[in-house]
Amino acid sequence: MAFLATVGLSALLYYFSYLIFPSILDCDILLSFKEIFGKPISSLKGKIIWITGASSGIGEQLAYVLAKAGCKLILSARRVAELEQVKKKCLEENKYLNDNDVELYPLDVLNLESHEKAFLHVINKFGKLDILVNNAGRSQRAQWENIQIAVDREIFELNVLSIVSLSRLAVRYFLQTGYGQIVINSSVAGFLPAIMSGSYNGTKHALHGYFKSLMLEHSKHIDVTIVxxxxxxxxxxxESFTERSCVKYGINTEIDKNKISANRCATLMGIAIANKLDEVWIAKPSVLRLVYIFYCFPNFGKWFLKILGPKYLMKLRDAKVPSQN
Known part of the structure; x- marks a missing residue:
C-alpha cells in the first residue's frame, strides 16, 4: 500500500507541477529548462540558415537573433525594401559578419514553381544548407459559417502547401547530405483552436499532421522543430485573412501585457532550434495555463473553455473583442 501511495502521490505532484510552472513561465517547461541548462543559441555559429517571411514580425527578429549568434543567413520575403533593412540591422548586430554572409532572396512562397530555383540558389551561394525556417504565413479573423471556400483554399496554399513544397526539397537534400533541420512556425492553435479563425486553425493542425509524420519517418537524419x-x-x-477572398482584416494589433514580444519569441525560438526540440510552446502565463490544462486534462479543458466563453477567449487573444469586418 505504501508503494501505491508513493506512486499516486508522485503522479499527483507531476500533474500539479504542470499547473504551477506555467503560471510563472512564458514557454513550456522543457524549453524553459533548456534556456538555462541547454545549448546556447551561440552553438549555432556558422550554420547556414534560410528564413522565409523574414521581412517583419517573428521572422525579422529571428534573423537578428541568429545573426548575433554568428549564423550565415538567407532571408526571403516579397518585400525587398524591408528585407534590405533587415539585412542592414543583421550586419550591425554582428560586426564579424560581412555582406556575403547575409543573402537576400526575394521570394513569393505561393509560387511553388519557383521553389526549386530558390533552393538551388541557396546551395550555390553557400555550398550547403543546414536549417530551413518556414516562417511565412498569415492569421485570420472570421466567423466560421461565413468563410468563403476560396478563403480556405488561399490560406491553405500559403500556410500549408507552400511550406510542404519547400520543405520537401529540403528533406530530399538533407537525406542526400546526411543531416538537416526543418523549423516550422506553427501556433498553439495547432492543437488548441482559436476563436474566429476556423480556416487558420485548420492550417496549423495540418502542419502538425504533416511534420509529425516526417519526424517519425526520418528521425535519424532530420530534426523537425515545431514552434x-x-x-x-x-x-x-x-494582414490577416477574413471571411472573404482577397480582403484583409486591416485592423492594427492592440498592445497588451498578455502578448509576448516578437524579440522574446524569436530568442526562445533560437533556443529551441539550438537544442533540436521537436515541439515548443511560447506564450504568457494567461495563455500557457490554458494550453497545459487542455493538454494534460483534455476532458476538463473542453468544459473549462466552454465556461470561459468565446468573448473571453477572443479578448485574451487580441486584447479586445473587435467588430466583424
Whole structure:
C-alpha cells in the first residue's frame, strides 16, 4: 500500500507541477529548462540558415537573433525594401559578419514553381544548407459559417502547401547530405483552436499532421522543430485573412501585457532550434495555463473553455473583442 501511495502521490505532484510552472513561465517547461541548462543559441555559429517571411514580425527578429549568434543567413520575403533593412540591422548586430554572409532572396512562397530555383540558389551561394525556417504565413479573423471556400483554399496554399513544397526539397537534400533541420512556425492553435479563425486553425493542425509524420519517418537524419507561439506582439492583424477572398482584416494589433514580444519569441525560438526540440510552446502565463490544462486534462479543458466563453477567449487573444469586418 505504501508503494501505491508513493506512486499516486508522485503522479499527483507531476500533474500539479504542470499547473504551477506555467503560471510563472512564458514557454513550456522543457524549453524553459533548456534556456538555462541547454545549448546556447551561440552553438549555432556558422550554420547556414534560410528564413522565409523574414521581412517583419517573428521572422525579422529571428534573423537578428541568429545573426548575433554568428549564423550565415538567407532571408526571403516579397518585400525587398524591408528585407534590405533587415539585412542592414543583421550586419550591425554582428560586426564579424560581412555582406556575403547575409543573402537576400526575394521570394513569393505561393509560387511553388519557383521553389526549386530558390533552393538551388541557396546551395550555390553557400555550398550547403543546414536549417530551413518556414516562417511565412498569415492569421485570420472570421466567423466560421461565413468563410468563403476560396478563403480556405488561399490560406491553405500559403500556410500549408507552400511550406510542404519547400520543405520537401529540403528533406530530399538533407537525406542526400546526411543531416538537416526543418523549423516550422506553427501556433498553439495547432492543437488548441482559436476563436474566429476556423480556416487558420485548420492550417496549423495540418502542419502538425504533416511534420509529425516526417519526424517519425526520418528521425535519424532530420530534426523537425515545431514552434507554437500564442499571442505575439506583432502587427499581424492588419494582414490577416477574413471571411472573404482577397480582403484583409486591416485592423492594427492592440498592445497588451498578455502578448509576448516578437524579440522574446524569436530568442526562445533560437533556443529551441539550438537544442533540436521537436515541439515548443511560447506564450504568457494567461495563455500557457490554458494550453497545459487542455493538454494534460483534455476532458476538463473542453468544459473549462466552454465556461470561459468565446468573448473571453477572443479578448485574451487580441486584447479586445473587435467588430466583424
Amino acid at each position: 507554437c507561439p500564442g499571442p505575439i506582439q506583432t502587427n499581424f492583424l492588419a
